[in-house]
Amino acid sequence: EAQVTQNPRYLITVTGKKLTVTCSQNMNHEYMSWYRQDPGLGLRQIYYSMNVEVTDKGDVPEGYKVSRKEKRNFPLILESPSPNQTSLYFCASSLGLAGTSGGAGQETQYFGPGTRLLVL
Amino acid sequence: AQSVTQLDSHVSVSEGTPVLLRCNYSSSYSPSLFWYVQHPNKGLQLLLKYTSAATLVKGINGFEAEFKKSETSFHLTKPSAHMSDAAEYFCVGDGSQGNLIFGKGTKLSVKP
Numbered sequence: 001e002a003q004v005t006q007n008p009r010y011l012i013t014v015t016g017k018k019l020t021v022t023c024s025q026n027m028n029h030e031y032m033s034w035y036r037q038d039p040g041l042g043l044r045q046i047y048y049s050m051n052v053e054v055t056d057k058g059d060v061p062e063g064y065k066v067s068r069k070e071k072r073n074f075p076l077i078l079e080s081p082s083p084n085q086t087s088l089y090f091c092a093s094s095l096g097l098a099g100t101s102g103g104a105g106q107e108t109q110y111f112g113p114g115t116r117l118l119v120l
Numbered sequence: 121a122q123s124v125t126q127l128d129s130h131v132s133v134s135e136g137t138p139v140l141l142r143c144n145y146s147s148s149y150s151p152s153l154f155w156y157v158q159h160p161n162k163g164l165q166l167l168l169k170y171t172s173a174a175t176l177v178k179g180i181n182g183f184e185a186e187f188k189k190s191e192t193s194f195h196l197t198k199p200s201a202h203m204s205d206a207a208e209y210f211c212v213g214d215g216s217q218g219n220l221i222f223g224k225g226t227k228l229s230v231k232p
Contacts, residue, residue: 058219
């Protein structure tokens with residue numbers, strides 16, 4: 001089954017304790033992305049990756065790191081989490097970039113189930 | 121799209137009545153536009169997308185949206201609401217960096 005998986009689904013941690021949220025897709029997609037969702041703000045992009053070893057900042061990258069060593073995996077790393085990073089996080093993947101497919105549908109993003117993070 | 125604005129943060133309808141969720145965009149190029157739905161405690165699911173083909177786009181679960189360039193709108197509609205349609209809906213546009221620009225979401229409530 002084609003899917004995007006995230007782990008863990010729920011996490012409670014304390015300020016400053018490094019954590020990693022994993023994301024994996026089995027669709028051979030080139031483009032992967034991380035978002036955070038906060039009430040009243042919709043989804044905001046944290047980082048994205050256009051291919052292996054190619055990553056770039058989204059709208060809210062502060063306090064986060066990512067890596068893309070393999071095509072299928074795109075972990076999100078919080079080196080020193082703070083309470084303002086309490087949020088719901090989504091990983092997404094697509095075959096290509098939005099707006100570039102000429103209607104071929106490559107830009108359709110598939111989302112993981114979400115990771116709910118609480119930083120105390 | 122440079123920006124996407126959902127005009128209502130909350131819409132409430134009665135079961136069996138029409139649904140209208142409004143979305144406006146701004147873009148200096150021909151945008152790709154999407155509607156995603158998020159049911160409580162679930163991830164996001166694509167409802168429909170517009171990518172410069174037909175301006176009236178049909179999606180899943182009876183939803184459709186019409187791209188109106190003159191009004192810079194991409195409103196989502198459904199003729200008859202079901203209880204199972206209660207969810208949060210996001211209008212989304214393609215950014216110039218190949219990323220997605222999300223609206224802030226509209227919560228749809230459906231009363232029996």
